Amino acid sequence: MPPRSPGNQSPVASTNVGSIDELVVEEKTGFLAPAGDADALAKRVLQLANNPDKAREMGQAGRRRVEDRFSKETMVRHLEDMFQRLVSS
Numbered sequence: 001m002p003p004r005s006p007g008n009q010s011p012v013a014s015t016n017v018g019s020i021d022e023l024v025v026e027e028k029t030g031f032l033a034p035a036g037d038a039d040a041l042a043k044r045v046l047q048l049a050n051n052p053d054k055a056r057e058m059g060q061a062g063r064r065r066v067e068d069r070f071s072k073e074t075m076v077r078h079l080e081d082m083f084q085r086l087v088s089s
Helices: 040-050 052-070 072-089
Strands: 012-015 031-032
Touching: 012 040, 031 040, 040 052, 052 072
Parallel strands: 012 031
Antiparallel strands: none
């Protein structure tokens, strides 16, 4: 896990690329800026820096999201479901 990620209870300010939106829920677990928009990303980082209570809340929400959606148990359950569907078809 990257040093600054929802799994580490850190709020995230990132560009919206790839599958990052599976981890970051806008204004709940962090902020997403349009890809290539450095000014928007800087603005989001400053929002986190200037609002430590909100940043802490977002970090905690991000941690819960990671635990709920990406725990070993959840991933195994998804794989089992997928294999069951493949065997059934």
